[in-house]
Amino acid sequence: MTAPFVLAVPSKGRLQENAEAFFTRAGLSLAKPRGARDYRGTIAGLDNVEIAYLSASEIASQLARGMVHLGVTGEDLLRESIPDADKRVLLIDSLGFGSANVVVAVPQAWIDVRTMADLDDVTTGFRAQHNRRMRVATKYINLTRNFFAAHGVVDYRIVESAGATEGAPAVGTAEMIVDITTTGATLAANGLKVLDDGVILRSQANLVASREADWSTEARETARVILDHIAARARASKYREVRTRFAGCNEALLNEAHNRFGVVAPFGGPTSSGMLTLHCPPVHLYALGSFLREHGADTVSIASLDYVLDRENPLFAKLEAFLRQ
Ligand SMILES: Nc1ncnc2c1ncn2[C@@H]1O[C@H](COP(=O)(O)OP(=O)(O)OP(=O)(O)O)[C@@H](O)[C@H]1O
């Protein structure tokens, strides 16, 4: 038997529900044959795929080590835990959930400190005055080092934090923090503010491939099938299907619809009986419907699309290019 293809999916935390919903929408239904506490699962219809249910941070490290082929995890965890991330993993696609920023935050009481340049002055002054360096509490050690270095800030030291990082300044274990935030509620509740140029990374959940995984011919074929499902769903959700019939539809009109409304004609121009099928981005539907009626259509129907299978699969093409490098 050939080695299984391993897809890593968050088992808990903020990404779990969204990740499972994402695969379900793509027509890939994940199952846990041995019950909810089972950390190995399957995908209906894809016999050689094993689902590994892991924490988001574990997924990042397993991708780095090639223990899983594909996985869903936060970009923050990849950038923090994998040196040279872009060589070792491929961020195939961002998934539109798990959005959060990694930020530099200082006490709101520091009214004169608004930017990283201000922070540079303050850290230097602090060291001269107190004969010790300011402390930054964080679990994002590498992101912090790189970002501070890029801004020329050197007079600080990192205090590694395992949780409740925002509390560190108030309890006196650090002067400032680097942490992840979405709504900003936790920062505000702890009397902290984000520096104006203090956003280190805008993160979200990504579908990620590992370079080091065993990319046998079978594994590539499995990836192609999985990515085909995902691409078909992504392509479908960007458009609605617009159908109509009217005499006098021509190339010029279709070009105008394309330029004004972002419309594509997946099956070419009208059929011999004048039937026309278009794909249109949701925001332009009404305007397109009006345009078609002005040009002679009596009726325009609009329907949502579940899947659009194209010959080209941009996601798999990206993976193949990455593995060739
Ligand atoms: N407001 C947020 N706070 C923290 N993480 C967020 C937030 N919004 C999205 N995320 C994303 O979710 C990822 C995992 O966070 P979460 O706290 O759910 O994981 P976890 O299961 O607790 O993992 P671990 O036990 O390794 O911390 C983060 O690294 C980040 O990419």
Ligand SMILES: O=P(O)(O)OC[C@H]1O[C@H](OP(=O)(O)OP(=O)(O)O)[C@H](O)[C@@H]1O
């Ligand atoms: O900006 P906000 O919307 O307030 O969210 C930010 C908070 O959420 C996360 O903690 P989480 O709830 O994941 O707990 P954890 O630190 O135990 O993972 C993160 O570490 C922040 O503390």
Ligand SMILES: [Mg+2]
């Ligand atoms: Mg967490």
